[in-house]
Amino acid sequence: MREHRLLPHAESASAPASYARLVERGFERALQNAASLDPADIRRQVSEAGIMGRGGAAFPTGRKWDSVADAPGTPKYVVMNADESEPGTFKDRVLLEKDPFGALVGLIIAARAVGASHAYVYIRGEYQDVEAVVREAIQTLEERGYLGAHLSCEIRRGAGAYIAGEETALFNSIEGKRPEPRVKPPFPTVHGLFGRPTLIQNVETLANVAVLMAHDVAWFREQGTEKTPGTKLVALSGHIRRPGVYEVPFGVALKDLIYDPELGGGIPDGRALKAVLLGGAAGTFVTPEEVSEVQYDYGPLRQLGASIGSGAIMVFDETVPIQTVVRQLAHFFADESCGQCVPCRIGTRRLVELLSDDEAFSDHERLKDLGRAMQDASICGLGQTAPMALLSLMDRPTLLSTGRSAN
């Protein structure tokens, strides 16, 4: 069930940022393959492979590449989003640590496919150990001529702001402004970094491009489902025997992710599962029954009102009062809201206040109204999705029953 496309086999002896690794992983072949193709052919293959964004929104990657390629204006930019600050999410860290070339090679191929001459890697300031590995890998690529005058590549270090991971906030951060999201449209594909056409992708999305180009579309689609080909990195944490990052094909049973001895390994200390929060702080809580039934893929999860999001899988055992978790999430959003739009600035604080007593959880109408106002009127995804996890509890009253206390 565990796959090794994006994550190299544990026994790989070469250093993660060495030239030997670039060759061993087939990424030099991927670069040469892409160099021999027409940019339009690369984009077609990315579309045919069915790659969707792995940063949370699952937007079709090839379509985004076409928009950037077609957009007028130069220079064009490509950006790797390695800001990874969604609570419960750490798959980009592990991927960059273990195999920095995947995402970087994907970035180089993306630049060729859309006609970009400048690349940025935006990596959160809490990951300076990872940044060092990425820096070394960039150097290797420069020495081999894959980066250089034709394509510059600069690392930008974030400095502790969750909102900076939102794509337009990230552009502002690189431009030396406050990392506050911009109103969309215009979209980054036409008006992005420094006002130029810009392609921004998540680390894992780019790594998928690299493995695709090292093989072909048919190979890529051998894993996963018809609608969602390929593999996914998931980050398992909380009350789980084997926390960590695992690579699995889309469509795997969620219960296998949690209980398979090669994956999560089940709930420790003889306790029962209470709930799983899928997709990060703005994710959806699912019940043990839902866990035992659903496949980990966009379609089946959508039927539960859930999504894969960032790939975070946060596991809570029966001792956890979910109200407490929701309160912490509300605090997180109130702290991290950039404050420039009212529905989010006020709404996130209002949520914190409302949730201060347990009674409020039963006032569904009030919570739904507030949630709807935030979803409809916030500028960016933070405000729009901040009430999601809370609202997911409205349909799952069993999760609000009092937890068994830990002894």
Added chain:
Amino acid sequence: MPTHETVDQIRTLLETMPKERASLLPALWAVADEMGWIDEERTKAIAEVLNLPVADVFGVASFYALLPTEPARPVRVCDDVMCRLKGSDALIAELRREGIEALASPCLGRCDQAPAALIGKDPLVHADASNIRATVRGEG
């Protein structure tokens, strides 16, 4: 007003950077990395060297939680959802009782090894009072 000495020092530090707004975040990091922290005087000096309005530089610098503003290396302990499951709020309280000024941090991206901490720029996983103490005191 920053002293000439500070301005010169920062000018040297930022010598190779283009003198433009886009250099601001790398400049803030360069000063933090090389000089240890960014105070008001240094912030003004950065503004002068990059030719940016002082208010803008303050506005940007204050947005980011991670830029050190004091000589002591900050001790951050994650108190986000997954680390709390592993007792990080109690850990923060314990450190404060011991006189270690632990800052509560949102998710540090190491939830698989909770509780997570960040001492200066260095991550510390499976953090507890004794390994944090050792790291903080060990460096004198």
